[in-house]
Structure formats: C-alpha cells, structure tokens
Amino acid sequence: MATASSIEQQIEALREQLRHHEYLYYVLDAPEISDAEYDVLMNRLKKLEGEHPEMLTPDSPTQRVGGKPREGFAKMAHSRPMLSLDNAYNEEELRAWDQRVRSGLPASEKVRYVCELKLDGLSMALQYGAAAKAAAQLERGLTRGDGSIGEDVTSNVRTIRSIPLSVAAKKLETAGLPQSFEVRGEVVLPQAAFLKMNEERVAAGLAPAVNPRNAAAGTIRTLEPNIVAQRRLDFYAYFLLRDGDTFLPTHTETLEALKTAGFRVNTHAKTVDSIDQAVKFIADAEPLREKLGYEIDGVVLKVDATAQQRRLGFTGKAPRWAIAYKFPARAAITQLEDVLFQVGRTGKVTPVAALAPVFVGGTTVTRATLHNADEIARLGVKIGDYVNVERGGDVIPKIVEVVDDKQHPRGTKEIVFPAKCPVCETELVRVEGEVDWRCVNSSCPARVREELLHWAARGVMNIEGLGDAMVAQLLGQSAVLEELNAQGADEEEVAPVVPRTALIHSIADLYRLKREQLLSLERVGEKTADALLAQIGRSKEAGLARVLLGLGIRFVGERTAQLLAEHFGSMTALMEASVEDLEAVNEVGPKVAQAIVDFFAIRKNQHLVKELAALGLVMTAEKRVVGTAMAGMTFVLTGTLPTLTRDEAKSMIEAAGGKVSGSVSKKTSFVVAGEEAGSKLEKAEQLGVKVLDEAALLEMLKTQS
Ligand code: IVH
Secondary structure (H helix, E strand, O other): OOOHHHHHHHHHHHHHHHHHHHHHHOOOOOOOOHHHHHHHHHHHHHHHHHHHHOOOOOOOOHHOOOOOOOOOEEEEOOOOOOOOOOEEOOOOHHHHHHHHHOOOOOOOOOEEEEEEEEEEEEEEEEEEEHHHHOOOEEEEEEEEEOEEEEEEEHHHHOOOOOOEEEEEHHHHHHHOOOOEEEHHHEEOOOHHHHHHHHHHHHHHHOOOOOOOOHHHHHHHHHHHHHHHHHHHOOOEEEEEOOOOOOOOOOOHHHHHHHHHHHOOOOOOOOEEOOOOHHHHHHHHHHHHHOOOOOOEEEEEEHHHHHHHHHHHOOOOEOOOOOEEEEEEOOEEEEEEEEEEEEEOOOOEEEEEEEEEEEOOOOEEEEEEOOOOHHHHHOOOOOEEEEEEEEEEOOOOOOEEEEOOOOOOOOOOOOOOOOEEEOOOOOOOEOOOOOOEEEEOOOOOOOHHHHHHHHHOOOOOOOOOOOOOOHHHHHHHHHHHHHHHHHOOHHHHHOOOOOOOOOOOOHHHHHHHOOOOHHHOOOOHHHHHHHHHHHHHHHHHOOHHHHHHHHHHOOOOOOHHHHHHHHHEEHHHHHHOOOOOHHHHHOOOOOHHHHHHHHHOOOHHHHHHHHHHHOOOOOOEEEOOOOOOOOOEEEEEEEOEEOOOOOOHHHHHHHHOEEEEEEEEEEOOOOOEEOOOOOOHHHHHHHHHEEEEEEEHHHHHHHOOO
8 A cells, every 4th residue: 555655755746747847838838748648647646636635735736726716806015016117109218218227327337228028918926935845835916906005816826827836945046036035027818818718709799808918807807716727828927026126136137037936938038238229129029029929019128237226216106227118009091891780789789890901910800890979970980981990909900090191082971870770670779878879679689699699608607509600590590680780771681570480589498498499400410409408407507696697787797796696695685685785795886786776677687587597597696604793883984094995894894794884973883094084084083983993993803703
C-alpha cells in the first residue's frame, strides 16, 4: 500500500508537471505536450486529490475553478493608488513630454525609456503572500476600481491560466523577489476568444459585446468563476511592487524579474536611449496592431530608471515619468447603400446601415448601427451618401459623419423610418420622452424569436441546440422571413404574421414539445430530437435566477437576477414585492424596481410564469440567511465611508437583520457617518441619535455575530 508520504510526493510531482506545462502553454505559447496528455495528468491529480482531500492545497492546478458563485465583490484598498496615464495624441505632444521629463532631471543625466504596447484591457493588481516552503501564493486579485479601492475578484482571477497561483521559492530567489509582492498588469480578452464569445451570443440572440475590453471587464465581474474560466482571459504583467513600491533599479529589470518568476510579459517591449527611437518604436507598432491577436490602443513610454521616476513623481492622477501615446481611431470612408430595420426582443426597432464593403480596423465591414431615428437625423445621412466609418476596437462600427465632398446629390434618397413593424405590420409606437420606436405586438414573430433565443442562450437557460436555425423552424419561419426581419418595410414584401406551421408560439410551448413534432421538421432526426428534448427538460432545473434572467425584464441582468433570487427565494415572493420591497435589495435602485413591477403587472407575463411553473420549472432559489443580531435596528448611512461603499455597508447591516433607511428620524437607531456627512449628521445630533463611524459599525457587526 502506498504510504501517505509517497502519495504526497506523487501529488506534488503531478502539480509541478502541470504547472510547468501551463507555463509553457499559457505564458510562453510553446506547449510541449498535447491537450490530451495534459488532461491525463490533470485527471490523475484530480483522482489522487479526491482520494486524499486532506492533501488539497489552494494553489493546486485543479483549484483554478474552485470558487463558488458569489453574491458580490468585496471592496479592498490598494497598497498604493492605481493611477492612470496622461495621453499624447501626436508626435509633437510626445516630444513635449520628453522635454518635460528631461528638464525635470539634472542635465547631466541620461534618460532611457521603456516602450511597451498599451494593451486595451483592464488593469489588475495581484497580491502574493508568503506560503509554505518559502513559496509565494496568489492571495488576492483586485480591479482598479476608483484607483484607491478596487473590487476583490480573486476567484475569477484564479481561472486565468497565465496567472501563476503560486511562485516556488527557487523562482523567487532567481527573480530576486520577496515572498510578499504585488504584480500589476492588464487582463485582456484575445480577439479569437472575443469573436467566439460574440458568435455564441449572437447565435443565442444576445447583443454582442461591444469590444474586447468591455467583454473582459464584464467577464472579470461575472459572479460565476466557471463562466470566467471558459472565456480564456489572459494577463500581461507590467509592474512589480514590494510594500506598495517599486524596488528594482530599472523598469527593464522589473520586466525581466517578472518573466523569470513565471509571469507573462509582453514580448513587444523595448528599452531605448532617446525619444527618436521611441518614435520609431511607435511607427513600427501601429501596423502590428492587426496581427497581434489582441487589442492595443497605443504605446506606453516609461522612464527606465526607478530613481529618476521617484524624482519626477506624480501630478494629481498620473505619473510624470510615463505617457500613453494613443493611436488614432481606425476609420474609413464608404457608401451607405441601404438601411434595414431590425426588430429586437423588446420590440425596439433598430435601423442598421448596409454599407459598401470596406476594410477598417482589420476586418471587412458591411454593417453599422444607426441606433435610432434621432441618430439618423443628427447625422443628416441619406442613402447613397458617403460616410466616415470608425472602429475604435469595437466590433460594431459606427458612422461618425457624412463626408461632404463625396456626396452624390443626384443619387441620394431620404431614409424613411417605417410607420409599421417590418415583420408583423403592427403600428410602431414611440413612448413620450423615449427615442426608440417599438413594435408593441408581443406576439410579433420577430419578438418571439428573439425571446426564445435569449431564453435558450448560454448563461441563461443553456439550452444547447436551440439556436437561430432551430428556433426559426419551430416558429415555422423560413429563412425568407428571417431575411425579411432585417429588410426595409416594403409593404408588399411583409410576411404573414404567424406562419401556419408554427410548432410553438411562446417560451412555455417549448416545454410542451413532443418528440413526433420535432421529427416532423426538416433535417431533424431522432438523435437531434432526443438531444433537444433532453436539453429542454434539463433546463427546468436551472432555478429562479436563470428564469428571471430568461424572462428578459428590462435592466435585470445576470447579477441583479442572482441578487433578486437570493433575496426573495421564490418567484411568488418576488411577484408580490412592491417597488419599496424591491429597492431593499442590495444594488436594486428605483428604475430597476419599477421595471420589475411593470413587468409582472402585465397579464401575459403573469400567465407565462404560471404556465412555466405548472410545466415543472424550478421557481425557487436558496435564500440568503438573514441574521438576527441587528433585528429591529434602523441605520442611516451618510457621507463617504473610508473602505465600504454604501451598498456594502447596507448589505452587511441587512445580512445581520438590520434595516437601512434614507432619512433620520427619532426611530433611527444609529447614523453611520463618513467623510463629508452633511445634514443627516446634523439632524442626528439634534435628535440625539447615536452616531457611529465605519470602524464602530464593523466592530458592532463583529461583536453581534
Ligand atoms: S502603466 C502608473 N503599462 O492603460 C502607470 N498601463 O491609460 C499605470 N495599460 O490604467 C499604467 N497597457 O490599464 C501601463 N503597458 C502598459 C499598459 C497600461 C495598458 C492601461 C492600464 C492603465 C491605462 C492608462
């Protein structure tokens, strides 16, 4: 029988191997074994750890997706503020900065610059702390937040494969790193991963993310680490701190040390002796842009010597020793050939520009959104006009302006916004004060189609096999109708309202589908039919949060749906909630609360929920346990607290059973006051209500629990 220590050795050896291969694959981009071989090692380790849970350590490669979905992110202060950079938009501004740098230093000193690509992602601080055997271990990942306080996204950061979960003692030693240190850098979503994610979103009827940066930022704030793990984020390191400060003599050495310690450092970095060489680096970097596989939006120059950095110091928000040279936005001129009108899930009609194909920002663009009727008016654009199309790293290109000198006065045609829905012919409605025209027919085939696609989407009800084509078939829509949905409202061409062969007319109908019905569809065999039915059946168990998300209530995204589900615990409780009850939920404001109440006031929606419940969908969630320590106490929060946000303080009080109110009265038990507390504090003093600071509140929460 294997002894405990030999098993421990096996486990450690497997971990070492896996870490090494992860490093080769994710950091160096140079794998030495196949994915299948990697999986074999991983499975062996999982098995051993499963048999010996006492030997599990948090930095094991099996623990990248260990975190449970969380309710929100805690706020944490940065070891030193995460600043932003001043920008230069042309060579002149760049040279002016170089002048300022050199005049800020003794004339006799040489100045070297490190040129780095400006990665278009989101900045992240990774804190490592001492672990067993003199190694360092990833303890915390913080977003930039407001620069002073970030969000603790550790469980998500741990899923990024190019981020080491630990750094072995030996590596620390060769890199010259202490056991506790902080690495700062950029989290990016590579283009391939971004395109894949958007393809899936579009196939599922969801709006595509605007650009990789937004997608990365959204992903890192997702509440489910396993979704983050699927998205394949990447991390490039560019800063190294000890006790909140840089400590190696030069930035060049800092980058080297990061590399040695196993972090991914962007390979396109160069140390130069003069601003002329930096200008050359920039000129070379711009054409690189289309080939990198990830977005960059400029070049960052940093003074190399740490001592010089210290002497130059900071202005209010940015270091004097660094500057961001921003590339110009990528734009091109092309002709507007036509305008199509698309009907979305909520009935909103969006005008879409059909453009003569033009190559801009690395792809051929044929479509651009025109947003709404106001935007068309603002641009003063007509069909046949030449327009300037811009892509600022965004997938959805934008028409910036009409190009005057190329206007074709003879050929242009006014854009006529349709009066009727291009799909079901219902009169379009524009709510007073809103810009959008909507099709208000809730059975409009275009709307039902979008509703179904949203319901089935990954991250919503996850019904695999229910994509564009299948939904069209189930609705009895041919490709022709889909095409029409995107056409101008030419009255003669409009398709029948609901084609006769539709198998379903609503989300609830999905759960009534019969095997024979599916088999009657073209190109649907037994295997496809059974798989789809199994997927639909499985989705019944998705739970309240997913159902809420799937219903497509305005402003209710993944996070809000989760918070609502945890707060109310059941659909019934949620549907009975008043605006006030809803606003008591952490992060739910008046606008969201009203949207929820409005949604459930509509008979059709009530009916749908009833049907779904009767069809066996799970409409409950585990309720967050509310403590009783502060039961009966009412708090009023005022001013800015040193570390907690309002929402956090509120949810902590509520978690202990207390109530948070907006105004001070005699019934108020405590006022929690931060900096710049105003009239509420005065009122508290007048009424003799006890005032606490944040520390006292935290102390109270601690002793109460
Ligand atoms: S250095 C105090 N280096 O650009 C200096 N930033 O516009 C802080 N960024 O917040 C940043 N690539 O998120 C630095 N090679 C790079 C960068 C980089 C991208 C981002 C970073 C920062 C923003 C400032």
